[in-house]
Amino acid sequence: MCGIVGAFSPQKPFDKLPFTTRNLDRIHHRGPDAQGFYVDDHAMLGFRRLAILDLAGGGQPLYSEDEQIVVLINGEIYNHHELRQRLADHHRFRSRVDGEVLVHLYEERGLDFVNELRGMFAFALYDRKKRRLVLGRDRAGQKPMFYQWSQGSLRFASEIKPLLQDGDKPAVSRAALAEYLRFGYVPSPRTILEGIHKLPAGSVLVADAGTTPRTIDYWKLRFSRDDGRTVPPREAEQWCKDLRSTLSSAVKMRLESEVPMGFLLSGGVDSASVFALGVGGLDKRRAQAFTIGFRGAPIDESEAAAEVTRRYEAKHRIIHLERSEATSLDEILHRVEEPVSTDALLPTACVFEAVSRAKVTTVLSGEGSDELFAGYTKFARATRDPELERVGPLERYLRHEEFVFTAEERATLLGEDIVDPRFDELEREARELDPLSQMLLLETRLRLPDRINLRLDRTSMAHSIEARAPFMDHGVMEFAATLPHAVRTGPNFNKHALRHAMRDALPEVVLSARKAPFHAPDTWFTDAGQDEALLGPDAIAEAGLVKPEPVQALRARARAGDRAAQERIFSLYVLHAWHRAFYRRLCA
Incomplete structure (x- = not known):
């Protein structure tokens, strides 16, 4: 690395x-x-x-x-x-x-x-x-x-x-x-x-x-149109068996290292699967897992993670952070170099800080699974919403993302309508697919490389740590792209294929848990003073990125409790925090 x-x-x-x-x-x-x-x-x-x-x-x-x-x-x-x-x-x-x-x-x-x-x-x-x-x-x-x-x-x-x-x-x-x-x-x-x-x-x-x-x-992940057929139990069992074998091979080839190695373990099925398949390939004295939690967060998966490590008798470090111990958003955005609207930036950076303090140089992580096995709730919403049957693939893909802006909102914020045809070819490819395959295609072509991996690379390398993600092995990705949806998601969009494949290797508390977002408490990102310093009318005008008036209107809606407005304000907050933390420092 x-x-x-x-x-x-x-x-x-x-x-x-x-x-x-x-x-x-x-x-x-x-x-x-x-x-x-x-x-x-x-x-x-x-x-x-x-x-x-x-x-x-x-x-x-x-x-x-x-x-x-x-x-x-x-x-x-x-x-x-x-x-x-x-x-x-x-x-x-x-x-x-x-x-x-x-x-x-x-x-x-x-x-x-x-x-x-x-x-x-x-x-x-x-x-x-x-x-x-x-x-x-x-x-x-x-x-x-x-x-x-x-x-x-x-x-x-x-x-x-x-x-x-x-x-x-x-x-x-x-x-x-x-x-x-x-x-x-x-x-x-x-x-x-x-x-x-x-x-x-x-x-x-x-x-x-x-x-x-x-x-x-030289390579693009391809999905085929799913016919919606029911898969017989014996065939479904073979799909899951082959998935486990493919993922196990990807994990094992990522265990080679001459420096200390660990696992990022959130308590979810993704990272737990990587840990379960990989821990046996390391000396128990070298194998350790890292779980991070946040004081005041509504969700704490540390006990589920601890049950996984107890099962394999592995060393486990659980770190519960106070807000005062966390890296500032400005410092993280200076490292990341581009604005990325995700509340996972802060916790991911904190994880790698903890790994660095433990003198571990290489870790395995579970990133990439949700994008292959439809792990986000947006997949179920987008494929079951009858209003989306008449819209194009990109609109279907983005409609349920509350932090993104519509074409009309973008034109109002920028003062001009910027239309770029460069996504037309991708949209034409997506139109040949069923709705869920459309979502997975766009997720793996767009979000995975330029949002998920941007965050993972910068926050790990900022601490001189190599993060390896077996789910992004192209053999695993190509296999996952062939899964029938009836096996991939099950009836409840709970990553059925992966859970079933790993059912004898993980405790029930992990197998039955619902997808939990990886983020710190909302108050760790913003406060009233910072919000005004970045998004007040004078600050918006000085930065010159967007028009001040629509931002103030959006802030008023957010303060009144409009959830979609709150998500959009967070995107603008990150954009202007990036401008202050990276662009102004770069050009000073």
Whole structure:
């Protein structure tokens, strides 16, 4: 797990160094153990290392035998042993680090090499002979890659901050603002800043001499139309058996580590399943689970989590936080770098702070399950609401999200109607599916990479922790996409397939529990003084992101108890907290 900074000038040599160690130091938290560089007339690659495998000999950059191929990789290649064994007859490996297989796979297969990788990763590969740079991102979008193309030069990094030279003042993108108001985050390839892009999940960007960089999709999760049939018990049992086998394989391949490892355990079926399938593969002295709770929160799953760990006789750390112990929202948003309208930001950051204090470097988590097995109540509402039968897939998907704004509301807030056709192709694909499959397609293409994984990556890496999510293994995702809905959800949309698959491995208190939201008490996010400081008319006018008048009207509705208005106000609160915490600090 690491951080990457780089630049590439395919047509002409650099006039001056495109970045310095100061740029790399901005992501020191992603790799506090070591750094490395490669520099020539056309490319400059910088690397910060968080050592997980081959602690002594796994530094980067990584090279081919003739040093014509140079690679930096952030993340893990979980099938590297299998790939290494196949490649060893024809290539010489210099280390035991997993990322070295990329060098030799590229030599063997060219750009198709990425199809053989199983893992979470973002990489930069420089082919000196062809004067080509390839950037890549894993299928689920677990690891980030940002880039900007300007005046014939490509700059890229694991986070936004290293891309910005001192004094840079990029504009806030109006199109991205519209998308934030529509989704609660900014979907790839945009970012909130003009001119800086996110490489989409499951794609590579190729920059060759003489051409404009092009993006190529190498993987997309596909869903088929479900016919609504009843599944016989014997067939349903086999589906669940195969699900458990597939998930177990994904968990086991994520247990390789030469540093202390733990599990994030909320008490829900997702993280409990990962824990139950993985704890047996570790020495009990090394296996420990982390559960966090919040003083004053309406829901506390710590006892359910404790029952899981008692069953497996594993070490368990339960941390109950006071508000005074929690990281501020401003600090979290400065780390996350983009506005994300979710109340899970704060508790996720607190979990990783606790893991860091325990000196654990790698954890397994349960993220990705709800998006595959329809774990949110919105799925049931959206597929059972007769009013949605006549609307398009995106409207159906977003209608029950109270924190997002309608097209009319967005136009009022922004003072203009910003219509972007870039989602038309995705919507056409979704129209061929049944309502639930439409929801799952949009959830895994949009929300999973650009909201869930944005939060998971930034809050973990801020504390130099690698978070591995077995549900986002592409084998698990592809299997889940084939499940009949009768098996996936059951009659009650309670992740029936996963609960049934794990029924002999988890206590009843977990198997029978309903989905519980992961958030801190509402009062931990906002107070009256901060609300006025961020959303008062003068503050809104000064920030210049949205119009002040509709915000004040919305605040009045929220104070009167309108739940939808309260959710929308929270989105605007996060947006303006981001502007204060990240944008103003960046451009000061």
